[in-house]
Amino acid sequence: MSFFRPEAMAAVARWREVIVAAVIIALGLWIAARPGGMIVTGFGYVLIGLGAVAMVPAVRRARFITGGDGPGVVQIDEGRILFMGPETGGAMALDDLSVLSVRRTRKGDTAWVLADATQLLVIPVDASGADALFDAFAALPGLNLDRLIASVQSRAEGSQRLWARDRPQALTR
Structure with missing residues (x-):
């Protein structure tokens, strides 16, 4: 038995790549905002960039998918x-x-x-x-x-x- 409706699970599955890219960007922002020196801040900016690069095709792919029924x-x-x-x-x-x-x-x-x-x-x-x-x-x-x-x-x-x-x-x- 699931606590989530099948429609909600299908929406999460459709947008999962976008969600992962957004989590990477958020992690990068969190790391870049913390005090810790240039290397740690630079790593945060690299994560932000990687998340942004992954976000563009992920959004396109999620908008393309219409379902498999x-x-x-x-x-x-x-x-x-x-x-x-x-x-x-x-x-x-x-x-x-x-x-x-x-x-x-x-x-x-x-x-x-x-x-x-x-x-x-x-x-x-x-x-x-x-x-x-x-x-x-x-x-x-x-x-x-x-x-x-x-x-x-x-x-x-x-x-x-x-x-x-x-x-x-x-x-x-």
Whole structure:
């Protein structure tokens, strides 16, 4: 039996990286504010800096996560996105990805739409394991992460193209 509601535990789990970064910053402030010489004060400032550097991606990742109670399972393995859904599924390499879009229906269902030269892969944003897509999408050259996060949080229906490859992949490298 837990003293905390499941919704509260889910919120803490979603924001856990931000909480850890905030604790590091608070510890750094506490150490820097204590009298103890330049080395101790410098260590406090280093902790503040490390916490601030860790805070930025942690906030982005926490805003990206929508939950894992949707249909399907997402797995990412060595630059390949695999989606196994109840009705559809597929796999796509990030190197083959040509267009990344987000689609919201009138009912409020939101899905990632990934396209390459031969297939279209539709992944619900709340599928189990979909939070790992943030790191995969962050590796795409020229993708605006703030726009990506805003599109997930938006309530406007329709499709929105977030990223497109500048030119097709060459046959040789």
